[in-house]
Amino acid sequence: MALVGEVRHPELVREMILAALKAGQEGEDRAGIKLMNTTLKEMRFTAKVFGPYSSVKKVTVFGSARTEPGEPLYELASFLGSRLAAHGYMVITGGGPGIMHAVNEGAGAEHSFGVNIRLPFEQRTNPVLEGNPRAIMYKYFFNRKVAFLKEASAIVLFPGGFGTLDEAMETLTLLQTGKRAPLPLLLLDEPGGTYWDRCVRFFKDELLSRTFIDPDDLLLFECVRSADEAVARINRFYRRFHSLRYVDGQLVIRLASPLDADSVAGLRSGFQDILSPGGDMRASEAFPQESDEPDTLDLPRLVLDFNRKSFSRLRALIDAINAF
16 A cells, blocks of 8 residues: 555555455455455445545436437436436446436436446447446446445336336335435326336235334435426425434434524424334534534534334334425
8 A cells, every 4th residue: 555655545455455465365256256356346436436426416217228318217317317407416327228328318428327237138328328428337236236225315116127127126125124224215107107006006915004114214215206306305305305324323414504593492392203112313513523524514413312113103204304
């Protein structure tokens, strides 16, 4: 590290180097080491591409690669892309045809990312992203999924095939288990469409009725019928809520504007069930441990002793915060 010059976060880079050396010492399976190598390279390049845009909110959009231009869903996806760009968002798609092409087309190349996957069929890079420096081609689906979800401030799902449903279920699982911070998850269909209605009916009739999920888990997503409604829901989510992180076991919610004492008291009373036994909820300033995120230090905070299991109710708390 000294020989190559400046290395940011040297303690973490040292651990990565040691992990690579240990893999070389311990691993007999060349294919396994090749997988680790490719994964690290893909994740490094992902960070390089997205890094300059870390301050810009991005919306990931999923949907069928087989939707054709002129179809109502294609036109809806294109309009969504244009509306998101008009409101200052960038879009992330799979970079291929169908809904992906439509969204990139609507948003424009300058507001688009494409995270594509090498497949023997169907997944060619769409014309909007051809040659775009924000287009990435992945070998592994799991690295691609990290980019889709890690970089997103919101997710919009159009009707689609197995891949779309895979992304829907993975996102729901991550939100339900708290492995992904809360964000708007919107199921968008054309007026009169039945795709998501039938999926939600399955959730209720099969999953909820058999207690495979909790009633509050249905709060993790919202069904919408227009591009403007989708954009409005995303804007509303970030009306006062900014971001969150854990500090010494406490959940710190950063706010774009402060809450008065009565509002905090009302939230504490209404969401006592998500606090750990004897826990509290209170207004606060930034913690010293947050100094690594200087852009947020001036924001007011709501700090709570979160029980780390009621993530669906946490989403409801964010909605309540934005309602004031």
